[in-house]
Structures are given as structure tokens and as C-alpha cells.
Amino acid sequence: DTAVSQTPKYLVTQMGNDKSIKCEQNLGHDTMYWYKQDSKKFLKIMFSYNNKELIINETVPNRFSPKSPDKAHLNLHINSLELGDSAVYFCASSPRDRGVMNTEAFFGQGTRLTVV
Amino acid sequence: AQSVTQLDSHVSVSEGTPVLLRCNYSSSYSPSLFWYVQHPNKGLQLLLKYTSAATLVKGINGFEAEFKKSETSFHLTKPSAHMSDAAEYFCVVRLNFGNEKLTFGTGTRLTIIP
Numbered sequence: 001d002t003a004v005s006q007t008p009k010y011l012v013t014q015m016g017n018d019k020s021i022k023c024e025q026n027l028g029h030d031t032m033y034w035y036k037q038d039s040k041k042f043l044k045i046m047f048s049y050n051n052k053e054l055i056i057n058e059t060v061p062n063r064f065s066p067k068s069p070d071k072a073h074l075n076l077h078i079n080s081l082e083l084g085d086s087a088v089y090f091c092a093s094s095p096r097d098r099g100v101m102n103t104e105a106f107f108g109q110g111t112r113l114t115v116v
Numbered sequence: 117a118q119s120v121t122q123l124d125s126h127v128s129v130s131e132g133t134p135v136l137l138r139c140n141y142s143s144s145y146s147p148s149l150f151w152y153v154q155h156p157n158k159g160l161q162l163l164l165k166y167t168s169a170a171t172l173v174k175g176i177n178g179f180e181a182e183f184k185k186s187e188t189s190f191h192l193t194k195p196s197a198h199m200s201d202a203a204e205y206f207c208v209v210r211l212n213f214g215n216e217k218l219t220f221g222t223g224t225r226l227t228i229i230p
Contacts, residue, residue, distance in 0.1 A: 042223070045218070
């Protein structure tokens, strides 16, 4: 019954590795997001997809590549991981109301990524 | 452009006393405003939202917020704090003009003193 689910919940990996975080929503929403929460709890958007199409890319390094195979999934792949990538990554989704995004986003539980 | 400022990074109140978490926003267009709560090591849960209907918005767990356009504020209140309210609270703004993203404030950590 989980609305927005992310896997894994915890991810510990070494510098230089490549890793993926998966996200799925069963709410029928058109739009999905990835947010990054840093060690000071600040949340910043990374990407937004609408119906599998990228609509927001907030100057994220090229090492981060989102992939949306269908509108219910938005995965995040990270190449050549760096220490500074350590953070909590949240996936979220929103419905669309007559073309205007005036509704809230529903968030997953987060993935805590630790790069060592 | 849109932004949101949470005026207090940390608020401590005694159990049973009122809670006030302050938020001011800046938006070129009519905004939607939200409060989210994050309990330790948990995801983000929506407390309440304002989307240009009633200016006094009631949310879950006894929280409410009032949209004041003249003051560009959306402060979160609760009459009586409970121990379970201890968490991080985020004020969030979204433009009602095609902008797809939520912009988060820096958060306010609420501590409840027994």
C-alpha cells in the first residue's frame, strides 16, 4: 500500500563506485521528482519528470542521471560517487490539476547514501 | 522567483504550551504554501496546505496555519504541544503559474520539553 517507495533505504559504498536508487509510485501521478537533503537538513530539488519527460534539471552534475521507464518509476543513477554525494535522497510525486501544479508532493521514505 | 524563509532554526516549548513556527515567503505570483513535518530518520509528511481558498488552514494533529498576504507570512501554530510533535518542520512554496517545483525553507527543529 506504500504510495511512494524507494529502494534501498540505506546505501553505503566506496568512492568511485556507480550506484542506483529506485523509486516507484502507485498513485497514478504524472510528475515525479528527486530531492537531495544535505547534512543540515536542507532539501533541494534535483530533477523533475512529467510523463517520462525531463522538465527540471537543477544544475546537477552529469554524474547523476535520472531514468524514467514509465510514469510510475523514476530511478536515479549516480556514476563515480564522491564523498560530497553523501546525503539523503528523496523521491516524490505529484498529480496535475488542469495543467497547474498547485497540489502537494508525496514523498518516499528516503535513501540514506553514505560514500566512504 | 520564489523563496521561503523560516525565521527560527530551533524552537523549544514545554509540553502543553502553544507552538509557533514562523515562515515568510517571497513569490512573484500567487503561491501555494505547505507545511511538511519530518520525524527523525523518517520521510516527509504533509501537515497542511494553502491553495488560494480559505486563509486559515487546518491540518493534521491539531496544527493550523494562516496565510497573510499583507505580511507574506504563513506561520504554523498549535494550541498545545505534545511530545510526539518533536520533529523538523519545513515551510514550502510553489508557484501557481506552471512552475513545477517545491521550494523548501531551511527547516525548524521543534523540541518539546517534558
